[in-house]
Amino acid sequence: MADSRKKTIIDTDPGIDDAMAIFLALQSPELDVLGLTTIFGNVYTTLSTRNALHLLEIAGRTDIPVAEGSHVTITKGTKLRVADFVHGADGLGNQNFPPPNGIPIDQSAAAFLVEQANLYPGEVTVVALGPLTNIALALQLDPGFSKKIGKIIILGGAFFVNGNVNPAAEANIFGDPEAADMVFTSGADVLVVGLNVTHQVVMTEADRDKLGRSDGKFAKYLCKILDIYFSYHRYAYETKGVYLHDPATVVAAVDPSLFTYTEGVVRVQTTGISRGLTILYNNKKRFGEVSEWCDKPTVKVAVTVDAPAVLKLVMDRLIDS
Ligand SMILES: O=c1[nH]cnc2c1ncn2[C@@H]1O[C@H](CO)[C@@H](O)[C@H]1O
Secondary structure, three states: OOOOOEEEEEEEOOOHHHHHHHHHHHOOOOEEEEEEEEOOOOOOHHHHHHHHHHHHHHOOOOOOOEEOOOOOOOOOOOOOOOOHHHHOOOOOOOOOOOOOOOOOOOOOHHHHHHHHHHHOOOOEEEEEOOOOHHHHHHHHHOOOHHHHOOEEEEEOOOOOOOOOOOOOOOHHHHHOHHHHHHHHOOOOOEEEEOHHHHOOOEEEHHHHHHHHHOOOHHHHHHHHHOHHHHHHHHHHHOOOEEEOHHHHHHHHHHOHHHEEEEEEOEEEOOOHHHOOOEEEOOOOOOOOOOOOOOOOOOEEEEEEEOHHHHHHHHHHHHHOO
């Protein structure tokens, strides 16, 4: 029988909510995880790779390859902003986990993305949970990548709401705005899930306790690393819950019907105080002037989410693990 699971590559910077997203993907019969590719963001790339390998060992899925991604931005920038204050210095809640036994494959993230897109043209979904450098590098490596990759589902941006790095910018886009602008205007089948949506998907302390009481191995592991993520949200947002950015984005791959979407050109501000700002042209006006917005391919942008259903899907699959 033909395998109807969606071939999926997760580009990730683990990260506490990345850990949850990766486990969720592995628990989802709709997805066939072909590999993890790593990027800087929540932590530096070297640590992302280490954490990706570690998480696959926790999951007993060392059959899944990890391809290490870029250590610099698409413009070779080395001044990176990492979010250790959100995830801990180790990216996984300061738990002093032992180093993984495995090693990454001998292929860069971009080369792996290009290879898989050529192997299965139109069939591979990339779920991008960090800055978009690796995807932009794949576009540079293979001009046909935008058409050969099936779908790119991106956690990034903040549409008509404030960012989380500053009022303008969301962290993943801020991490590499030039790469994000390249991906958004590449002509690939892109779906963007921004803070305007992920901030509605909240895991409460009661939900976390429910995870803790379950026998699920992923649930138990996540409970250990979630503390610092909760403290950060209490401090930054005065909430008694945490935003499930990355898991919500995996759910968009598992069941896109839990979201509604609009479609338009998205560009990224690359200079000035609003560097990293994502701007969606809502098609409500016919502009007379020729501009940087004309004749650009459109992307889909998530606008509403069935938050209780997304949370339930995440909880059920992590508890039953
Ligand atoms: O306040 C923050 N600053 C930087 N990164 C954050 C913050 N909150 C969450 N994330 C991380 O960035 C992505 C969503 O933008 C998520 O991966 C999340 O873990």
